Amino acid sequence: MAEKKQPAEQPTEGEQLRKEMNRLRNEKRDVEIKFEISKLLYAELDYGRLLNLIIDKIMDILRAERGFIVTGEPDDFEIKVARNIEGDELSDEGRTVSRTVVHKVLSTGEPSFINDAQQDGMVSSRSIIDLGLRSILCVPLIIGDSPYGAIYIENRSMANCFMEKDLELLQDLAELSASSIRNALNFLELARTSGGSATSLGEDLRRDYDFSMIIGKSRRMVEVMEMAARVAPTDATVLITGDSGTGKELIARATYLNSQRKDSPFLTINCGALPSGLLESELFGHVKGSFTGAYASKVGRFEAANGGTIFLDEVGEMPPELQVKLLRVLQFGEFEKVGSYRLQRVDVRIIAATNKDLMAMVKRGEFREDLYYRMKIIEIHFPPLRDRPDDIPLLIDHFIVMYAKKLDKQIDDVDPQFLRLLQRYPYPGNIRELESIIHRAMILSENNQLSASDLPPEVLDSSTVTSADSGGLRKIIAVPRTNEELKEAKEEATSQAAAEVERAFLEAALEASGGNITKAAKKTGMNRSLFQRLVKKHDIQPKKK
Incomplete structure (x- = not known):
């Protein structure tokens, strides 16, 4: 047996x-x-x-x-x-x-x-x-x-x-x-595009309330620096708005490094660079086996940033299902990993940035209203380069010095027309585009002076406004594109120049809208009756297409 x-x-x-x-x-x-x-x-x-x-x-x-x-x-x-x-x-x-x-x-x-x-x-x-x-x-x-x-x-x-x-x-x-x-690679890029070496920029960033690494002396840039300096020591959520390439992440880093959390993590993530499923895992982490390919548990950015700061770039690209989870973090400081029902608590300061009009997205049902107001406790609007003409000579000088070393080429002078043309150009690519223009001009220049002939066609052909009352002289003015930009431009202009700006604004809006006043007013964010009164004031005849 x-x-x-x-x-x-x-x-x-x-x-x-x-x-x-x-x-x-x-x-x-x-x-x-x-x-x-x-x-x-x-x-x-x-x-x-x-x-x-x-x-x-x-x-x-x-x-x-x-x-x-x-x-x-x-x-x-x-x-x-x-x-x-x-x-x-x-x-x-x-x-x-x-x-x-x-x-x-x-x-x-x-x-x-x-x-x-x-x-x-x-x-x-x-x-x-x-x-x-x-x-x-x-x-x-x-x-x-x-x-x-x-x-x-x-x-x-x-x-x-x-x-x-x-x-x-x-x-x-x-x-x-x-x-x-x-983050370090982005920092090098930001240092390059904002006009400072990585070493000097890092030293400036670590100096309390010293935001001088961002080149600019215009009124609007001073306002940005003052606001960032005031909000830095607090734990308030910050929303940074502005066009791509203006330097929003640099402001976020400066705010972090002048905060009480400067010795804790600073993590960044571009919400528009990843598909929804991957973005959720990156932000909140996942547990092993929660989906195909999840061979090990993953620490998300919020968990890794506990005690520190997280920068959500292009937050307007975040899908609705993740907006709910982000709102929960803002309200209660808690979240669940992908594949888990266990709540995790975190203490994280959130700084977000977007180049989109979030209020318009809220009205269209594309962005949660409650999340919008939770993020918009402090809003810092970073002005585009086209609204900072006084800063352009400073940036030009910086890029000339930078590329003189790289190209081993000495530039002693800048033709006044070269500067005037660059100050009127609208810069859809912001500071990065200006850097590219100066780099190109220095390569093409045949002597020690940069002249208008060294500029690319898009700069030479950019829109200008001609004043009939200026004795034949051309008054060069950047044309605003929205009602908000119009108000700001008029504040800084003389009464005569303001009238020229206003007329150019109306004509550009009508042309872009096929001569339709209702569409033009809506596109610029202006009340239709006000838009129509201004059209009559300037005796503009809309040309319908």
């Missing part, structure tokens, strides 16, 4: 409790690690220092023998940082990684976890044998929807050095790192 098999011994209630307590302690430790690292990373805006900080912290936590950060394409990547376990920079001969592993990670965007490279048939190659590689962890740094680079750590003396939980932790740290790298 066969011997009866004894049932496996069940763990006691005490053992189960101890196991669960250990699990919770490990989870708590990981959360604390990620939180502390996020505070350090998001406070660092210098790209080079940030990469060094990332690898130093990861090496310290996972105790790898060597660690690297690489960036670039699968077949053409560059090792940016290389460290050993003592934290020393590796020499040129020591800056070697498994190209097979890195190529795979950068090609697929998926992590690579190898317990023993010497025995793994998937990666066996002469280089791996020669390098003596054993344990390898490599995870992608995803910026946008594709790999920007990878974090690669290894151990050459021991197989099975890393565990599954190490991979999960490294993936979470890579997400935090990628977000910080994106």
